[in-house]
Amino acid sequence: xxxxxxxxxxxxxxxxxxxxxxxxxxxxxxxxxxxxxxxxxxxxxxxxxxxxxxxxxxxxxxxxxxxxxxxxxxxxxxxxxxxxxxxxxxxxxxxxxxxxxxxxxxxxxxxxxxxxxxxxxxxxxxxxxxxxxxxxxxxxxxxxxxxxxxxxxxxxxxxxxxxxxxxxxxxxxxxxxxxxxxxxxxxxxxxxxxxxxxxxxxxxxxxxxxxxxxxxxxxxxxxxxxxxxxxxxxxxxxxxxxxxxxxxxxxxxxxxxxxxxxxxxxxxxxxxxxxxxxxxxxxxxxxxxxxxxxxxxxxxxxxxxxxxxxxxxxxxxxxxxxxxxxxxxxxxxxxxxxxxxxxxxxxxxxxxxxxxxxxxxxxxxxxxxxxxxxxxxxxxxxxxxxxxxxxxxxxxxxxxxxxxxxxxxxxxxx
Amino acid sequence: xxxxxxxxxxxxxxxxxxxxxxxxxxxxxxxxxxxxxxxxxxxxxxxxxxxxxxxxxxxxxxxxxxxxxxxxxxxxxxxxxxxxxxxxxxxxxxxxxxxxxxxxxxxxxxxxxxxxxxxxxxxxxxxxxxxxxxxxxxxxxxxxxxxxxxxxxxxxxxxxxxxxxxxxxxxxxxxxxxxxxxxxxxxxxxxxxxxxxxxxxxxxxxxxxxxxxxxxxxxxxxxxxxxxxxxxxxxxxxxxxxxxxxxxxxxxxxxx
Ligand SMILES: Cc1ncc(COP(=O)(O)O)c(C=O)c1O
Numbered sequence: 243x244x245x246x247x248x249x250x251x252x253x254x255x256x257x258x259x260x261x262x263x264x265x266x267x268x269x270x271x272x273x274x275x276x277x278x279x280x281x282x283x284x285x286x287x288x289x290x291x292x293x294x295x296x297x298x299x300x301x302x303x304x305x306x307x308x309x310x311x312x313x314x315x316x317x318x319x320x321x322x323x324x325x326x327x328x329x330x331x332x333x334x335x336x337x338x339x340x341x342x343x344x345x346x347x348x349x350x351x352x353x354x355x356x357x358x359x360x361x362x363x364x365x366x367x368x369x370x371x372x373x374x375x376x377x378x379x380x381x382x383x384x385x386x387x388x389x390x391x392x393x394x395x396x397x398x399x400x401x402x403x404x405x406x407x408x409x410x411x412x413x414x415x416x417x418x419x420x421x422x423x424x425x426x427x428x429x430x431x432x433x434x435x436x437x438x439x440x441x442x443x444x445x446x447x448x449x450x451x452x453x454x455x456x457x458x459x460x461x462x463x464x465x466x467x468x469x470x471x472x473x474x475x476x477x478x479x480x481x482x483x484x485x486x487x488x489x490x491x492x493x494x495x496x497x498x499x500x501x502x503x504x505x506x507x508x509x510x511x512x513x514x515x516x517x518x519x520x521x522x523x524x525x526x527x528x529x530x531x532x533x534x535x536x537x538x539x540x541x542x543x544x545x546x547x548x549x550x551x552x553x554x555x556x557x558x559x560x561x562x563x564x565x566x567x568x569x570x571x572x573x574x575x576x577x578x579x580x581x582x583x584x585x586x587x588x589x590x591x592x593x594x595x596x597x598x599x600x601x602x603x604x605x606x607x608x609x610x611x612x613x614x615x616x617x618x619x620x621x622x623x624x625x626x627x628x629x630x631x632x633x634x635x636x637x638x639x640x641x642x643x644x645x646x647x648x649x650x651x652x653x654x655x656x
Numbered sequence: 657x658x659x660x661x662x663x664x665x666x667x668x669x670x671x672x673x674x675x676x677x678x679x680x681x682x683x684x685x686x687x688x689x690x691x692x693x694x695x696x697x698x699x700x701x702x703x704x705x706x707x708x709x710x711x712x713x714x715x716x717x718x719x720x721x722x723x724x725x726x727x728x729x730x731x732x733x734x735x736x737x738x739x740x741x742x743x744x745x746x747x748x749x750x751x752x753x754x755x756x757x758x759x760x761x762x763x764x765x766x767x768x769x770x771x772x773x774x775x776x777x778x779x780x781x782x783x784x785x786x787x788x789x790x791x792x793x794x795x796x797x798x799x800x801x802x803x804x805x806x807x808x809x810x811x812x813x814x815x816x817x818x819x820x821x822x823x824x825x826x827x828x829x830x831x832x833x834x835x836x837x838x839x840x841x842x843x844x845x846x847x848x849x850x851x852x853x854x855x856x857x858x859x860x861x862x863x864x865x866x867x868x869x870x871x872x873x874x875x876x877x878x879x880x881x882x883x884x885x886x887x888x889x890x891x892x893x894x895x896x897x898x899x900x901x902x903x904x905x906x907x908x909x910x911x912x
Contacts (some may be wrong), residue, residue, distance in 0.1 A: 554765030
């Protein structure tokens with residue numbers, strides 16, 4: 243991996259990243275990122291990029307976006323001290339509560355931001371893809387809020403795993419399209435959304451749900467999600483008495499993680515940990531730990547780390563959490579790994595379930611299965627680093643996971 | 657004559673013989689692995705140039721038919737390396753020049769320099785890469801062109817005039833005019849303003865222009881042939897293979 247970078251590049255790229263110079267004008271985060279798309283979509287992506295450049299940092303847009311975050315999403319979200327976990331783990335543990343955001347996860351920050359953008363760009367309708375259903379629900383809600391029709395592509399397998407969210411999307415007025423192709427999970431849903439967009443690039447706005455895909459999405463999503471880290475950083479200083487020694491976030495595509503980490507990149511005393519799903523084990527196909535076990539390649543429009551075989555075929559993945567079950571990852575994370583600023587580690591299905599249980603009984607918070615991976619890794623780190631201050635990105639709430647959790651009754655796990 | 661020039665000259669030869677060129681597309685190793693060379697030989701007897709699809713797990717620009725055939729082919733064990741081995745071992749059986757259609761990742765997995773050498777040795781003349789826009793294509797083009805191979809560029813009805821010229825000049829073998837704004841396999845018919853679009857593309861292209869996406873019947877081929885050098889027939893042919901019918905007979909019927 244390191245071979246993609248020359249010696250000395252890591253420091254330069256970290257500095258560029260901290261100074262807000264990445265992605266560059268070709269949408270690259272060092273060697274990663276870019277835009278690998280069909281010719282049919284080139285004009286649409288150019289329009290999208292121009293639109294992002296024009297509106298994203300424009301005062302009117304920011305004012306409207308910030309107002310929606312405050313009045314409708316319910317920001318700032320709390321920074322919650324976790325006294326029982328702190329006592330048990332021997333560390334000072336703080337939780338950034340994205341589960342308290344409207345619709346129950348960090349996904350809503352991005353969804354309302356892009357929905358406002360779609361409106362400005364004159365889109366007739368919005369399409370989105372979803373894995374766990376959280377982004378689908380967030381998109382459906384945001385589209386209802388701004389008054390645009392919304393179609394959500396969702397893998398047929400995920401529709402079974404996340405049934406309550408399918409119903410929520412319907413109630414919020416979205417159409418949900420079951421994707422049977424490929425592995426019938428998030429990757430297939432993204433492929434299908436891209437295909438749909440190709441058929442009407444002028445009328446459709448594609449509201450992508452994570453920091454993945456072709457430029458400008460990884461950048462756009464980061465800019466909409468870094469409100470998490472900005473708030474958390476300020477709250478840690480004010481409420482916890484200082485920045486964390488370590489911060490943990492789960493990584494599917496990587497949007498909640500980049501949102502939490504980005505404002506902390508310059509604080510090099512804070513160690514950053516992205517936690518990927520280790521699934522049922524280290525074998526190809528048994529997990530979705532892209533950064534920990536993948537290789538660079540092109541998937542869904544971006545040069546990034548992917549889970550693939552020697553022939554370049556992208557592999558099916560496994561995770562107990564639908565929202566992490568993805569063979570790719572955002573290109574900015576690939577860079578942060580290559581330059582050594584963020585450590586990417588794994589937590590297994592088993593460990594995530596245990597962590598979810600412990601958080602429920604210790605702090606009265608039912609977290610998402612995705613998020614539980616971050617807790618599992620933080621707990622292990624705490625065991626070797628007593629007395630340190632820890633920040634955990636609590637990316638979402640676990641109500642949506644009840645159909646899965648019911649298969650693991652509490653008594654059986656004790 | 658370099659490999660990519662043999663593609664252009666095969667297409668021009670068809671036009672000189674007074675007919676539109678025909679470019680059949682097949683997914684390698686579909687429906688059965690062991691039939692690949694027979695199917696290829698049969699379609700290359702009728703087609704002027706043959707396009708072989710390298711199956712990929714995430715065929716972003718393809719419709720249901722080609723997606724389905726790609727997934728089956730991968731299950732059958734088809735890989736780019738296997739395709740190149742088969743072609744190398746059977747070069748004399750294939751009369752028409754061959755271009756490969758592949759998404760980026762299988763090409764990256766082999767490595768561009770290795771790819772260019774092996775492809776030339778296998779008799780491949782060029783590559784069509786649906787998820788590689790011109791802006792990202794420099795390294796691959798350089799590696800292929802060092803061996804006399806090239807990248808066939810795609811243009812669409814939405815391509816602005818300036819970009820059209822850029823893509824036409826960068827293309828090798830032929831210029832691929834996508835007929836519709838959409839994915840492969842559509843059966844919504846060809847757009848009404850197809851003639852004007854193809855004329856516009858042909859005017860700026862130093863190479864033969866071939867039209868593809870949604871071409872299914874003899875009438876489509878004849879229609880396209882009045883305004884372009886040739887027609888590419890993909891999903892309709894793959895459906896013939898799917899039904900277990902004779903691909904050569906189907907292709908001949910497109911010429912009638
Ligand atoms: C609660 C929650 N956390 C995390 C994720 C993973 O996505 P990302 O890595 O983009 O934050 C999801 C995805 O659906 C989610 O619902």
